[in-house]
Amino acid sequence: MEITVKNFDIAQICESGQCFRMSRIEKTKVKESDELTDVYEIIAADKYVTATQHGNVVSFNCLEEDYNNFWKAYFDIETDYGKIISKIDKKDVYLCNAADFGNGIRILKQDLWEMIISFIISQRNNIKRIRKCIKLLCEKYGEEKCINGYKYYTFPTPEALFNANIEDLRALGLGYRDTYIKKTAESIYKLETNLSEIAEMSYLEAKEELLKLCGVGEKVADCICLFALHHLDAFPKDTHINKVLDEQYKQGFPFDKYKGFAGILQQYIFFYDLNGKMNNK
DNA sequence: GGCCAGGTTCTAC
C-alpha cells in the first residue's frame, strides 16, 4: 500500500519520543533503485506493519484495508501539518527553526492504555531505557504474533498487568514505577477508571480523570492526552520544554496565538531540543 | 563513577 504525503518523515516520527515501539529494523534494496532504504517497523497495541519512505512516497507493507482502517488515522495522514507550520509567528525565530527542523513529525493517534503505561514508565527515565522496558513488558506479558514473517508481541492487557506479580515486574528493570503500573492496571481492569469514557471526554475532563491514576501527574497526563487522545491543546512540560521555556520564552509561551494546536508545536520544540545540532546553548 | 533521564508521590508545614 503506497501513499503520497507531505510533512511526513518516518525517521523523525520514530525519533520523536512519542512512540516507543517503532524502530528501524533493516535496510533493503528497492527494485528500481540501487540505494539501500531503511525499513521501519511500527507496533501499535496489537497491530504491526513495516514501512519504507522515498521522498513524499511512503510504502506500508499491508493491505489497503488495514491502511484505511487503522494506519491512516494512526499517522494522522489527513491533517495538513504544513498549514499548521505556516501559522507560526514569523518573528519567533526559535519556533520557526524548531518547526522547520521537525517538519516531518506527526502527532500519532496511539492506544490509550498503551500510552498510559508507556508514559508512566517514561518518568525520570531516558528514551533508550523506556523502549527497553516496554519491549520487555510486551515480551513477558503480551501475546506473540507473526505477520509477513515478522515476529512481534502485542502490548499486554490491563488484566495481564493486574495479574503480574510485583517481583516479576521488578525483574524487568522498571524501577520504582512497577508499583505504579500494577496499581494503574488494577484500577483500569476493575473499571474504577473507564478508558472508553475517557476517550469521549474533552481535554480537561480527560486530564482530570487520568490524574487519578497512580503514577500519572501533570506531565504524563498531558502526554497521554496528546499522543493517545489527540487533544492538541495538551502541552506536556518536561525537562526539555521547561529548559526552552526558561531560555527562549522568559515572558511566557504565547499559547493564546496557538489555540488548538499548541501540542504540535510542543513536539517540534521537544524534538529540536533533543536532536537539533544548532542549539548551541 | 557520578550525573541524568519526556516526574510523581509522600510527608510536613
Added chain:
DNA sequence: GTAGAACATGGC
C-alpha cells in the same frame, strides 16, 4: 496548596 525529600535503574 506548596516545598523538599525519596524513589530504582541503566545509559553515557
